[in-house]
Amino acid sequence: MTADQHPNHPSARTALSVNVNKVALLRNTRHLGIPDVVKAASLCLEAGAQGITVHPRPDERHIRRDDVYEISAMMKDWPGREFNIEGNPFHNLMEFAHDLSARGLPLHQCTFVPDSEDQFTSDHGWSFPQDAERLKPLIEQVHARGVRVSLFMDPDAQAMAAAKAVGADRVEFYTESYARAWPGPGKNKALSRFTEAARAAVAIDLGVNAGHDLNRDNLTEFLRAVPGVQEVSIGHALVADALELGYEATVKDYLRCIDEAFTRA
Template identity: 80%
Template sequence: MTATHASSSKTALSVNVNKVALLRNTRHLGIPDVLRAARLCLEAGAQGITVHPRPDERHIRSSDVYELAALMKDWPDREFNVEGNPLHNLMTFVRNLSARGLPLHQCTFVPDSEGQFTSDHGWNFPDDAERLKPLIDEVHRRGVRVSLFMDPLPQAMAAAQAVGADRVEFYTETYARAWGTAEKDRVLSNFVHAGQAAAAINLGVNAGHDLNRDNLTEFLRAVPGVREVSIGHALISDALELGYSAAVKDYLRCIDDAFEPRFKPE
């Protein structure tokens, strides 16, 4: 009998609280409270908090970033991940957090346009390498890990590492769209091969975008070495019915299920 599972270390869950801010911004009462949401998720066991502050502040505002970073000082064993386009407003947050002595553990570079509805593609190499390299170097000088938002292209993993990335974050919407269809296995195989290419050169792998309680476990079982999943839309939607704590705990269960030994006859 042989045991199979995704990797030897368990995947971390980082909760993206953008959608909490989006709902809050429809009124002027400060509810739902983004800080309270983050605190409840951390208390339930989430290993990190993610935000993606866009230039138009349609959900996460600048003030949220600094207030959440201050909150994270009370959780030294958890991580704060700020994502966005380094050619727009992301580097301002990196510099200001550093200047204020506030925690920032990971910076995820995402190639979205200012008015983009949501992130929908990864960086392109070699086209983006020259402009990314000095920005990655600056983030590293501030002691912060850099992850690049990437499509699951095995041939691009070495290029991401060469430009200085510590990790890549696989854009997983294609997998989520294929879930439950005849295309699922074919699409998932793209992520498996990209994950294998990253593992072969010791490039860390994160994943995010439309992962949910239905599709998360199978993804983590299949793709080697996923260190972190960043989940916002689905988790916050589930929290509307279950509450933050129960929703986080069920996503942690999905992660645990992926790492349970699975036995098959030899």
């Protein structure tokens, strides 16, 4: 493996994982099963997405329990693509990780997110050293099933070593602060925090993911500035775009945004 092929190397190409929660949210407003969440995930994979993400909250306001198993079963038809489950490991995430493993269904990554049960959306990362002791045994349990663990984190360069020490394979940067600042005068300051944190992560061989309010406008600039991003998980903006453009055109345009970030003039 050459340096630029290493998965944490700054020049490695970023994968797109489509979060289908908002498809499920729309479906749940009726009792007809439309739109079909599994079909939506399949169409995104057909269009070239490298993975699918779900975040099944305990209240099942969007992704439901059955969705997790049905999407995972569908992923068996897509070798080389990844299934990522986000959630709080102190709520229902560990149950899914254990059960999918017991059923022999695909699960490639668990993203630990410190959200409360009634939280509107994820809005902060884990804190160290406060969360270290309780996270470590849960990370070990997921690793025992051959599954990667990513920790949802704020862009704090000083916290990267602590995330690595507790056993995380990757961190997923919570990117709303960048998205909220883009394209205004505070954009560069916000972006610099992610650049610094990513450099700190890459330096210790800690993988980097990113997600939350990334979209077709701000994605390319983010990836050009932030080294080593292995995966972006995008849901809200992508599903909103798909309402107008369709899944295929939307996924391909997000892939174009990623490609442009790695194209040097």
